[in-house]
Amino acid sequence: MTLDWKLVVDARDALALADFWAAALGYEVEDNSALIARLLAAGQLPQAAVAEHNGTRVFRGFAAIRHPQDPYDEETGIGRGRRILFQDVPEPKSTKNRLxxxxxxxxxxxxxxxxxxxxxxxxxxxxxxxxxxxxxxxxxxxxxxxxxxx
The missing domain is CATH 3.10.180.10 (2,3-Dihydroxybiphenyl 1,2-Dioxygenase, domain 1)
Known part of the structure; x- marks a missing residue:
C-alpha cells in the first residue's frame, strides 16, 4: 500500500517561499480562494486567518505548490500528488537542513x-x-x- 504525502517546509514568509519554489520547479501555487470564500461565508474561518497575495485570498501563513500535471481537488485547490506546503513559524532557521x-x-x-x-x-x-x-x-x-x- 502506498501513502499520500507532502513535504512541509517551515518558513519566515510562506507565501514568498512558495512563489520562489513554484518558479524554480515549474510548479503551480495552489489557489484555495474558493475554499476560503466558502469557509468565510459559513463562519468557519475567521477573517484574521486570511490574507491577500498577488490579488488572491490566501490562508495567512500557509501556501502550497503542486506539480501542474498532478490531480487536485477543484473545489478546494488542494493537490493530490507531488506537493510542498510552506508554513510560517516564529523561530528562525538555525542549522543545516536535514532534508x-x-x-x-x-x-x-x-x-x-x-x-x-x-x-x-x-x-x-x-x-x-x-x-x-x-x-x-x-x-x-x-x-x-x-x-x-x-
Missing part, C-alpha cells in the same frame, strides 16, 4: 539552471564533486534553506 530538495537539471543545463535560480533569489554556496554523479552546486533559497542542483 533538502535536489533539482536535476542535467549536465548540459546545470549552469543555466543555476543562473535562473539565482535570478529568482537563490544563492550559490559551493560546488561539490559527487563522483560518478558529476558536479553539483549547493545553493540556498531566499530563506537560506539548502538545496542542490545537479
Amino acid at each position: 533538502h530538495i535536489d533539482v536535476h537539471a542535467g549536465p548540459d543545463a546545470r549552469d543555466a539552471t543555476v543562473a535562473r535560480l539565482e535570478s529568482l533569489g537563490a544563492t550559490r554556496v559551493e560546488e561539490e564533486d559527487k563522483g560518478p554523479g558529476g558536479r553539483w552546486w549547493v545553493m540556498r533559497d531566499p530563506e537560506g534553506n539548502e538545496f542542490c542542483v545537479a
